[in-house]
Every structure is written in structure tokens, then in C-alpha cells.
Amino acid sequence: MLWDAFAGGAEGRWLITFEGVTKRYPDGTVAVDDLDLDVPDGKTMVLVGPSGCGKTTTLRMINRLVDPTEGRILLNGEDIRAQDPARLRRGIGYVIQQTGLFPHRTVEDNIATVPVLNGWRRAKARARARELLTTVGLDTALAKRYPHQLSGGQQQRVGVARALAADPPVLLMDEPFSAVDPVVRGQLQEQLISLQNELRKTIVLVTHDIEEAIKVGDNVALYHPHGTLAQLGPPERLLGSPADDYVAGFVGFDRGIRRLSFFRTDGLSLSAGPVLPGSATVASALKTGEPWILVVGGEADLTPRGWVSAERLAGLDGEARLADVATDSFGHTFTVGDDSLRAALDAAVLSPAGVAIGVDGEGRVVGIATFDQLRAAVQAAQAAQDALDAKDILNEQGAQLRQRPGAIR
């Protein structure tokens, strides 16, 4: 089979390469203008830009739904125009906003489409379809339903399962999550990220939503309105070092905050803080002299219970136990090391005490971070990232994209 040749792709090479690709329509409209673009193997490349910028045309040229006017496109080093379109397409998964599911086929037969086209027996293809239903987080009981009997989010998951059925190395996704409500969209994005962590496909995803681009992309190609690239790079670089005012405007005014999603909390220094078990007395809490006390379950149980202010404790019986005192909600915590500085900062903003609670993987309090500590960590991380970006831009002029971890969530 065609895509057997893709197996075991070497890390860090390009799977899809655009060389001077232009698409000009008969009426003179230029959809894509002299595009050079390398899509790294096993990574998610997001094409983002305003409508009419040529991002969808770019995507459709990869599976030859559109043929370029000039230039060439290489898939795994081979010119795609040298290949039979139908066979080429069976090695490229395709997911679109309207799902494009076949209304006359059951969910399992929809998913089994490409395996059946490839000559699999129907029973084997259906077994594969059921496997994929589980992979995309759907109940196999849905296998015999028709698409119109599913919700929009479920249909979109079936669309993803169908695209993955023949295990293609490349997945093209055209505004895959735009037609569902924000909650479902968030779930689908999370699912895509975890699927991608497992499957390591080369994904090209088109969206007009910069948030989505930053969330799911390893690399982001941001288009000008008329088919040229404004900037290409990892999302944290678009946020931290936008190439020009157009990019800065497109990524939005709170790019500084959003960029914090890419900085880990390992460098953040924590204080042991005023943390007391529920068994401690009000008097001992007041003796710390702290304005806010974090109450945890007990000496051995370090899960946070809530904040209590010294002000409130002052009016209480000194012998009362903290466990019996009403506390204020702590909002949310951040997992030290795993969560980003953005999550830590958010935790501090939401906390009544104005400090973020750092926990370990089991949810036990490790320490607390104040705004001062957070600011120091943010400045250090930004300086390190800026130095990296500057080096990248100098060395590679944006052509080479380093392999780096995606956003921390």
C-alpha cells in the first residue's frame, strides 16, 4: 500500500513540502501566492488567518481537491501530481466542518469507508470501526445508528474516526470544530491533543480561531489576507515575538498572558506558607501573624480545604478547631511542574488570599506562590524564551521549526 512507505518516518524531517506554490483562479483571484511551507512529520501544523486568506485552498491542495497553478507539493519527497488522486487520498485522512458523513450509512460503515475502499472485508472493516469509536471516546452502541441520530459533537468525533480508519500518516482538518458549541469544541480540542500525543500523525488543521491554533498547534502558519504567510513558528513565538503589527493584532491584546501557557512552573519558587491542619486551634492560627491561613485536611492529609482570614478568626473562641471554622473557597490549585505559569497566575488571581496553591500529582499541598514569586518566574521564563526565539529567528529565518513540546495545559 501507498502509505506503507511512510512507516517509521524519521523524527524532524518534513512530510509535506510546498515549493513556490501559487493558486490562481480563472477570474484572476490569487488564493495562494508563491507559498513555501514545510510541514514537519508527526506534528500539528495549524493554518490560521482571516477568511479568504488561502488557508483552506492550501489544505485542499495537499489531497488534490485543488491543483496548484504553479509550484509543486511534495508528500514524503514525492510530487503528489505523479500519483493517482484516488490512491493518494486514501492515504490522507480528511475531516471537515460539516462532517461530510454519509447520511445513508451507519456510523460503523461511515468509519469503515476507506478500509472498504482498500479492499478489506466488511466484517474486518466494521471491527476496526468499533475500535475507532472507542478511540475517539464514543460508545460502541452508536455503531448501528445513522449520523442524523447523533449530536453535532458526536458526528464530528465520527468524522475524526473515519479519517483515522485506514491509519493514514497525514490528517487534514478543515475548521473541524467550528460548528459545535464552545463547551463541545473545548472537549474535541482536548481529545485531538490527546489522540495526537498517542498517534503522532502529521496534522494540517485550518481554523480562523487563533485560540484554537495556539491550543492545538505545534506550529502555526498565520496568513495575510491574500495568500501569503505573515509568520510561521511555534505558537509561543507568535505570542512572544510577533513579526509585525498584523500578527500582533491577530494574536490579540492579551498575548502576554496567553504566552504564559507555554512556560512551566518548575522554576517557580514556593513558600511553605501559612498552612495548618484542620486539627489546629484558632489561637495557634492567629499566632502565625499571617492575614490568611490555608487549612488542609490534617497532619497527614495535605489536601486543601479552604482559606480563612485572620480577621474572621479574631472573633472566634481560641480553642475552636480550624476544621470547624467556615472557610473561603480556594478557587483552583496548580500542579507544580505539570501546569503552566498561566494556570498558577490564574490560581493566584482567583484566590481570596491572592496567592496560588501549588499541589503535587495527588493533590497534596506542596507550597504557595505569591504574586512576587510569580512575577519573578514569569520574567525569568520570558527572558529565556526571548533569547531562544531570537536565536531561532537569526539562525533559521523561520524556515526550520525546532521540535519542542506544545503548550502545557
Next chain:
Amino acid sequence: MMWSWIPSNWSEILSLTRANAFLGIVSPLIGLAISLPLGVVAARWRWFYPPTLVVVNVIYAIPSLALFIILIPAFGLTDTPVVIGLTVFSLCVILPNVVAGLRGVPASVKQSATAMGYGPLRRLLTVELPLATPVIIAGLRVGVVSSISLASVGQIIGVSSLGYLFIDGLQRSFPTEIYVGFFCVIVLALICDLILVGIRRALTPWASGRNRAVRPRPRWVLSSQPAAPGAGARP
């Protein structure tokens, strides 16, 4: 109404009904066989459809009796002029539905079929035609019902059908015969229509519940067909 006339002429009523059914069913089926390739071409090359529709509408405007008579010199006083005439008329009803059915297949479905590696022919046969089936069968239902009713006109040029009961009853001033013919045509048309509904249900299990509750498309297409006035409107 002379009820005793019915049992004594039972075998003749049956054979006339059979002859009428033959004319009324075979003709639209031939019409369907011609409409499918024409409709595929018209749905694919849009410029082809408007002139075709003009021709089809002009033909549909020819009175049926006139068309049968025009065809007699070529085919003689046989079933053939009637079958050809009814085929042409049902073609006029079915073709627009084939085109509407094929055009009604969502562009996103066609696009994703292509993107998954369907060739044009395979896509037509396994995706587009199945999806157009409810609309095509809606056209076929009108074609069959109107052909069954029109077939009786063939009696005027001597082709056996339930029309015999009308003409004979009129000539003999014997209303019972006319009522029986009337009843047989209606029942025959209803039975054929029900069979077609059954076939549609069997062929399109995916559409059940959906046509009624979610997308009333076939009915809408049927009622707004420019070339499909109500069955039996023809003189």
C-alpha cells in the same frame, strides 16, 4: 348500480386491469431507465439541463391522445404507441426529480467522498444515487400513478385497458360499468403507490423518521416540481 354485473364480468374486468397495470407500470419504469443517465448528465453539466427541461415540458404539453395518434403510423395499432407515449410523459415527471435528487446531495458529502478516495463512477453509484433515491422514487410515484390513469386513454386507439369500461359504459348508457372502471383505476393506482412507498422504505432505511421529522425534502421536491402537475390532470 347493478352489482350482479360485476361477478358475471369478473374475468374481463381482471384482464382489463392487468392490461392497464402493464401499460401503467412498464412505461414509467422505461421512463426511469432513460431519466437516470439523462439526470446524471444534467446534474453534472449544468448547461445541459435548461434546454432539456424546455424539450421535456413541450412534450408534456402534447395531449396524450394526440401523441398516441401521431405514433400510430410508425407502430400501428399496437401497445407500442401507448407505451412510448406514457414513457415520454413519465420521463417528464421523473427526470426533474432525478436531477433534483442528485443536486440535493450535500456538497460536503460529495467533497468528502472524493477526498476519501472515491472515483467519480463509484461515488455516483454508491453515494449520490442512494442519497437521491427518496426524491427519485417520489417522482416515480407520480409517474406510475399518472400513467395508470392515462393508460385508459389508449382505449380510444384500441389498446386494451380499463378505458374500455368507460367507453363501453358510455355508449351503452350503463353507469355501473363506468363506476367499476373508475374504482379499478383508483385501486390499481393506490396499490402501486403503496408498493413504491414500501420499496422506498426498504431501500432507504436511513431516511425513515428523518423525512417526516427532520427533513421533509422529498415531499417538498414533489410539490414544487415545475414539470410535475398533479396526476390525472391530462385530458
